[in-house]
Amino acid sequence: MSADEKVLLIRSKVNLVQFENPVLISNNNQAKQDTYSVKNNAHPMESGDDVDECERQSCDDVLNNILPPREWEKDGKTFRQCISNKPATEINVKKLNEKFDTLLKQYNAKEVGICPIKQELYSQCFNEVIRQVTLNCTERGHMLIQIREEIQMTINAYKELYESVLANGIRKLLRREHKKSDLSTRAKQLTSENENLEIELAEIYSMTEKLELDAAEQRDAETKRQAEELASLKKANKLIKIQLESIISPKRV
Numbered sequence: 001m002s003a004d005e006k007v008l009l010i011r012s013k014v015n016l017v018q019f020e021n022p023v024l025i026s027n028n029n030q031a032k033q034d035t036y037s038v039k040n041n042a043h044p045m046e047s048g049d050d051v052d053e054c055e056r057q058s059c060d061d062v063l064n065n066i067l068p069p070r071e072w073e074k075d076g077k078t079f080r081q082c083i084s085n086k087p088a089t090e091i092n093v094k095k096l097n098e099k100f101d102t103l104l105k106q107y108n109a110k111e112v113g114i115c116p117i118k119q120e121l122y123s124q125c126f127n128e129v130i131r132q133v134t135l136n137c138t139e140r141g142h143m144l145i146q147i148r149e150e151i152q153m154t155i156n157a158y159k160e161l162y163e164s165v166l167a168n169g170i171r172k173l174l175r176r177e178h179k180k181s182d183l184s185t186r187a188k189q190l191t192s193e194n195e196n197l198e199i200e201l202a203e204i205y206s207m208t209e210k211l212e213l214d215a216a217e218q219r220d221a222e223t224k225r226q227a228e229e230l231a232s233l234k235k236a237n238k239l240i241k242i243q244l245e246s247i248i249s250p251k252r253v
Helices: 003-013 028-038 047-066 090-106 116-136 138-252
Strands: 023-025 070-074 077-081
Touching: 003 116, 047 116, 047 138, 090 116, 116 138
Parallel strands: none
Antiparallel strands: 023 077, 070 077
């Protein structure tokens, strides 16, 4: 199971934020009556309890800003569940801490680095902390919501930057792979050409050696022929000289 699938599973099965019991909604008008009768009663206030009602509504608004009411349909009926406005006890805080640690181990959240599972669990835990703080001080709860939104904006900005850098890196990698493929093809082509040239060079060397051998044989044959011809000429010259001497010698006597 991938990390994203685990996050979806956590969102569907795990909830660290305390919610009230679901309220049945029969129709839109009834839904408004039921909802506001539990949390967001918007009827005109009497002058005697204006301050208390405003404070309660302000607290409810902050609670609803933490997580909006959840609505779902079952057996043709619509239910709504709002975030709880009951303060947490020391036992609740201890159980939350234990449950949080258990879930981190159960879903194999990473201790370091980017981990969507850890981010989801920490987000739910932080929302519960905001809920508890809001019940003690509405202004602090509102401030924590703003901090949460700023943190989320920062995370989203880093995610966009990471995705942009990752996409750029992938594009560069693809270009390098494409260039590498072209260079590999070119290298194979040059290797093939080099092998062909080596074959041609070997043939040229062989032809050159043959030509040199033939030339040497022809040169030796020509040298031998010329030597024989020279010897023959010398012999003929010697005979002619002897004949001339034999002819000239009697006349002198």
